[in-house]
Amino acid sequence: MATNPMHQFNVYRIGPEVKIAGIDISFTNSSLFMLLSAGAICIFLLLGTREKKLIPGKIQLVAEMFYNFIAKMISDTAGSKAKPYFPFIFSLFMFVLFCNMVGMFPYSFTVTSHIIVTLIMAMFIFVAVTIIGFIKHGFKYLKIFVPSGVPVLLLPLITVIEIISYLSRPVSLSVRLFANMMAGHTMLKVFGGFVISLGLLGGWLPLSFSVALTGLEILVAFLQAYVFAILTCIYLNDALNLHH
């Protein structure tokens, strides 16, 4: 069973079983790695802000680089109105990035490779963005489904398509991250299994693939965190600045 590439995604309980109102919310390995990632973020940011030097040290430089990176991304995609949401998007990006990166350690667990985790984040973003849209624009926010400059004849069709695409946002957002992380880690595991099964003679080829894939997966881990954050910005932009 150890060679089953899906085995790494198993969730198991650590410590006692906790049930509230009949719902099992026990501490699991998933919770542990969420905690580890959040802890790593806090330690990283703590080190990065410990001494506020005029000429930043290495960690301070990286922390400020992340800050500027997210700040630029938000101002580029959603404009100045999105500034109050900066801490949320920064946290979201850091959390997804660190979960992905922590998952790259051997024998660790990738929190973001579980659809339920990504779906909850995506649903929260979806609901929050919709509420923000209605608060900012009232019922005019429904104009988002009716693009301007479309022939009247096509309008019913376009509106239906717009509604479907709007409603599929949380699904696409969550499945994109989940599928990328799951696929990458499964592939790594599969190639790792090949190394063992082909042995000393033939195992070098999948081993070299594994090395290359590890590099690729680190890139994907960053890229998916970036995509997750930038799509959030774009959805936020739709809600804040009604373009249609």
Add this chain to the structure above:
Amino acid sequence: MRIFVITSFFFMIFGKNLLAAEAGMPQLDPKYWASQAFWLVLIFTLLYLSISKFFVPKIRNSIDVRNSKIKDDLDEAKNLKDMSEKKLKEYESLIVNAKREVQKIYTDSKKKLNNDIQNKKKSVEKEIDDAVEKAQSEINNLKKNSIDDILKISEKMTATVIEEISGDKLNESSIKATISEVSKKKISNYL
């Protein structure tokens, strides 16, 4: 595209029971969904609070401090640059003025020197002329005197010679007349 390849790869291997969570994807097993959701919400909320209340203001503050410092430094540098440009202009005008002055002094002194030389030359020439004139008159005097002396000596010598030869004493006035007559004829040959 990559995801498509990988998922089809899985379908080939685990196609039979992919959607059955027990054998295929643990992600689709709802047993710990509530737990994951609970811990995610809890941990992410704590993370969000600590980042928004603690870390972001700190980083923003340090970046703001740096930016304002950079702005101040740039302003100061601009001021200093302006000042140094002003000083450079002053220096250049000073140099131009000094050059003009030097030129003036040079031409003035040249003129003065020329005048001096001219004056000196004139006075020296005058002195030379005077000296030459004086010398000329002295020579003339000397000539005149010497002719008289020569005439006197000649008279004496002639008288003595004639007396020795003839033993007679001639009339002095006739000798004088003869000498002066001869010397008038011949003296021009020696002067």
